[in-house]
Amino acid sequence: MRTTRRILCLALFGIATLAHGAGASQPPLIPMPAQVSQVGEAFTVTAKTPIVVDAGDSEARRTADYLAALTERTRHLPLVVTQDAVQGPAIILKRDPQAPVKEAEGYTLDVTPQGIRVLARDEAGLFYGAVTAWQLMTPAQGSGDVRVEGVHISDQPRFAWRGMMLDSARHFQTPDEVRTLIDQMAQHKLNVLHWHLTDDQGWRIEIKRYPELTRIGAWRTPPDVGQGGEPGRYGGYYTQDQIREIVAYAHDRHITVVPEIDMPGHAQAAVASYPELGVTGRRPPVSPDWGVHPYLYNVDDHTVRVLQDVLDEVMALFPSTYIHVGGDEAVKDQWQASAAVQARMHALGLKNENQLQSWFIGQMGQYLAAHGRRLIGWDEILEGGLPASATVMSWRGTQGAIDAAKQGHDVVLSPAPQLYLDQMQSDRADETTGRLPSMSLQSYYDFEAVPKVLTADQAKHVLGMQANMWTEHMPTLRHIEHAVFPRMDALAEAAWTPATGREWHDFLNRLPAQLARYRVQDIGYADSAFAASVDVDRNAAIRGGKAQVTLSNQARYGNLHYTIDGSEPGASSPLYVHPFTVKLPTTISAVAIGADGTPLAAPRQRVLDVPALRTRSTGELDNCPGSDFRLRVQPTPDATSLAPTYLINVFDNCRLYRAADLDGIAAIRVDVARLPRNYQLAHEAKLVVAHKAGTPQGELVVRLDNCKGKTLGTLPLPEGGPLSFTLRGALVRQAGVHDLCLVFTSPITGPLYGIGDASVLPASEGSQ
Template sequence: MKFASFLLCLLLCGAAQASPVSLIPMPAQLKLTDGTFKVDDGTRIVVAANDTAARRSAQYLVALLAQTRGLHLQIVEGAPADGAIVLSHNPQASVTQAQGYALDVTSRGIRVDARDDDGLFYGVVTLWQLLTPDAQHGAVQVPALHVADWPRFAWRGLMLDSARHFQSVADVKTLIDQMAQHKLNVLHWHLTDDQGWRIEIKRYPELTRIGAWRTPPDAGKNGEPQRYGGYYTQDQIRDVVAYAAARHITIVPEIDMPGHAQAAVASYPQIGVTGKRPAVSVDWGVNPYLYNVDDQTFQFIDNVLDEVMALFPSHYIHVGGDEAIKDQWQASSAIQAKIRALHLKDEDALQGWFIGRIGSYLSAHGRRLIGWDEILDGGVPADATVMSWRGTQGAIKAAELGHDVVMSPAPDLYLDDVQSDLADESAGRIPVRDLASVYAFQPIPSVLSAAQAAHVLGAQANVWTEHLPTMQHVEHAAFPRVDALSEVVWSPAAALDWKGFLSRMPAQLQRYRDQKIAYADTAFEAQIHLDDQAALKSGQAQVTLSNQAGYGAIRYTLDGSAPGPHSLLYTAPFTAKLPVTVKAATYAQDGSLLATARTRVLDRASLLSREGVDLPNCPGSDSRLRVQPMPDATSMAPVYAINLFNACQQFPSAPLDGVTAIHVDAVRLENNYALAHDAKSVISRPRATPHGELVVHGDRCDGPVLASMPLPDPAASARRFSLDAKLPPQQGEHTLCLIYTAPVEGPLYAIGRVSLIAAAGRAEP
């Protein structure tokens, strides 16, 4: 009951603290004053006759308001006037910080002033948010206020991986639009990797003729395409770069080297170490192909970079540098001779020499090298910038050495990590990174001195797409966690306020809905909890409702109908007689929907079953992925949990009284994971049948075998199949350990659902 009272306070007290203005990120300074100003279709936007920057920002505001509010404002040139919105690119504006602006709303009008173009644009973004406070369309009353605002960090980024899965130009522009609305200013565009080369290089057409396409593991079967891929033409890239620039976003391209090079080597084998042509990889993870280090290969890379630099005006060029396992270099007599000739210590030092050579080439062309933190391992050019992804240690080391740093650590800012461990969560990596954890991220490590901290340019979140095959997946992963990121990198550290942030989210979610962004409502999703064992014994369930964020009002029904804003309000745990269907949705204080309804059926069959994603790993291995049936799936479900190193899951506290059998909905998955040196950690178990079996152990994973279910022939069976077996009589609760013994070099297997079957005729509670 104490927990229930605390939960009720979180839900109702949180909902009562709504912000008077729903701005994300929160401005550096905001002061509400008396009065309001009405904006309607008759309101004009005034810009000076020769202020091109102001006109561009005005046009952006007009278009965005028409889309999201149904307001249609007119732009006029001339002197400031009462009753209007004035946008002024003013070198004497009161806010002096770069990219800063001042915004004033009075009963006589609205004015945005900025010293630079960026600041004026960001002021317009804030104004747009003021004009879209709710789901209404048409005229809006804006509260009188004064805003003085500027960013905390210069680098406010998002990384989009287009190499593993390809997004259309329209998709990329949609992401850019959302970045602009969050005042993010760097799109790190990951364009090449083992699984695809996505940028047209006219001098090397094979990079896109061959390197942009891979043959899926099950090509032409079960709905899989014959090949997968795509690339951006140079004209398309120029268009996207210009589109981003108009929204004050710089695109930093990434061309991976010396590792993650398999698609390039597949296109031009002579630039690889062995000279042999591999296929473009279908395997996620760490593939072995590296660039050669001879003059011919560097000429190739230089020529590629020439075309990349011609397309991307960004000061920074990202060269990757990560996960370059050195097996091919170690096995090559020519590479070993090169190491000796250069008087280098080892292959890591050779990578340092390699990166140094690329850095010199970029520097000679007025650009600056940026790479993942592995570039520190073998030495790095003095002017190189380091992007820290292996936790924060790379950033700390780089800053201590005097290098500029962008914080991008895993798992903190990896948006392909799942947002919850709930059954309906989408595909992605573990561990869970929820909305609150992103909001809590600290970009400046506390161990850095003030001088070292000055090297932290900012932070970015990464959207790797191995498990995000469509734009719907990308948007689900990115939003609303990008809202949390934007506030962390823009707003003053002292101003960060989790409860205040939550109070501003309802309006932001409505903006997503207006723009048809497939955001995740996971943070507000109603979770339906009960003690399964107690419910089975008593025939009634003690139900508790909650959500991740501890925010909003949860409304529920028990009759199978859809909950609405006037359904029963959850205030404390309640008792429901079985069988019953609980449906629950979360609402904001203004009645707007925070999370769509979730359903849980409570009857004997469901209480004797578990979804595979709800079964924890067996002890000893934390590795876990949530994956879809095929690597290039186009739907969001189903999703399965797998452990690449130990195919073992547990059904804890299984109620076995009266249970006589077990039924498993199983699935066979593609084993498309390149584990490199970690492959030795995969546990191999002997099998008793040709294709392996699913073995059920009692109490412990080395406990007595309760059942063994042979797996079907992969060549003669569907991907999804059922397994059934009798169980010996057991009393009470026992842990069931379910282990696949299939060959490790074959397909992977996962559990969709496990159902315990009670004796026929056993009464329903």
């Protein structure tokens, strides 16, 4: 009977070896190579197995040293690198111009009883073959000798551009933190780090000719939310020596660093440093706000020359062919209001501000081309015309890529929200900061970079794809790691592996080995895709004193085990097969277990008692009608912990508590945080909803059924005081199940208010 139940569970849950047959036997490699054949006998790598390279091949030696260091760090298996001929089994890394590979960056790898042999024409291919060899030597968490199954691999990437964008302007990462991300990119065979270095909130690159850019522009004062006192400055920048070191570090791992210097918009930090570069002549602060700002560079000859001077120093630091100039979100209000800008536009014979931006970008493109470089920018640079040599990075969906490819421009697919890493990975209550809607691990895996509407010739302009790590709400490396990993694995496979070679369930079978590699390297990956969810009908449980429990996880992968006795669940705990019933109060603990018996995620708990069932956490509160904007933030913009978080809508400070059973309910308790309203909304500011207040600081008003419904209660907001507090107040008695609208009437010029938890209380607790 136990065996029958286990088979049933696997079949229903869609996972593991029984569910996917041959896919489970693939070696634990990510990204999946183009061709893999499992043949012959295995080979056991021991500390006596040398890594052999040809004498005099310094590039192969560098790759061998990298492999040896990585294997020792992650497997505690020391391997000696030698250029001498050896007798007996070995790991051989060899470059050969006649190697049987189809493309640049390609390699072959063979595992036989005589050892592991990697063959490539170029150093990049040899490096990627070495990464594959390392993955074969780390099939699971462990140390020491490792058995590697016999295999033949012939591999090359699908796309030439396999990238990740790191935003260091909104939040600053130390050089060591940047190197941590570069290391992981290399292990995933990604080859472009798009480094976002300037924006309204900070200028992060030292420019020796213009020192104010970092003396002033690299630092901002965080927003004040009414606590008093002067907040400390936030910021930092990279010296030119640090940048050279990072670029060299990336180069050794076959990663090209493409810098982004934003223009003509996202210029407030630069204008704060040198006001004459702006349109108004006034010096703004370096912005503590997120969003779309009005500050643009002006278009006179002096400013163009200054930015070209900046590009001179940028090109000296970054040998990449491409230099990114931004071009996005340049609100033209200041240009439209400036007589000088308008005069310049007409003198150039241009019809509108879009053409003026095109002229501005064209000046930079011509300058870069004269120095042997190519301009790349966000898809707004298409508006008003584009230099023939320019490359387009499509972020506003995929239409920009389609339009650019049809016009003959090379393109990189990087659409929002599909490939934006600041989108949350799930809607779970225990997620940290980010934007919604969530972009799951599977949505990353399923992304196709070549739009179907392109012809074969047009599709040749698709250089590849990248994911963007914007950091407005990711202040620490731990936030970034949670957002990036393991979605980087899905991105890597979508960018490297042929479309016909990708299969979601096979990918899941290979992923546990990669999660083990993360743990060994102390990478704070998110387990959101595998974390157990415990679902019940709240109101039925409250009324009946018992709950029918359903367990699941986002990826529908792993065997779910659970306990109801307070113990931690594991592989020996009861196996979930179908919904089960428990009496209240009960605490359910659940965990997904992989085929090898190890947990795929940390155990999750849910308390099932009446107070908990009457409570909605921040992520369980919906938007009020009228705006679907959802953002999960922390109490301060530069928080160093991952929690607490608050889900807000900057356009309407209002939340919906769905399906409250109000029988016997007499009061409500709401945990609230006062949050900075640090958002620049440009032309969308008119969409912000103001709710009429009865006091200067406003109230939390509870309405029945909808936001225009009957007022059930009014809870005054405190004037000043702590950043977090609890509101409690009586509600007009109602019967039945109703939605509750929780609307803050505070002034829209003041702070936002976020709800942590909201609980309805029975009469017995209403006066407490």
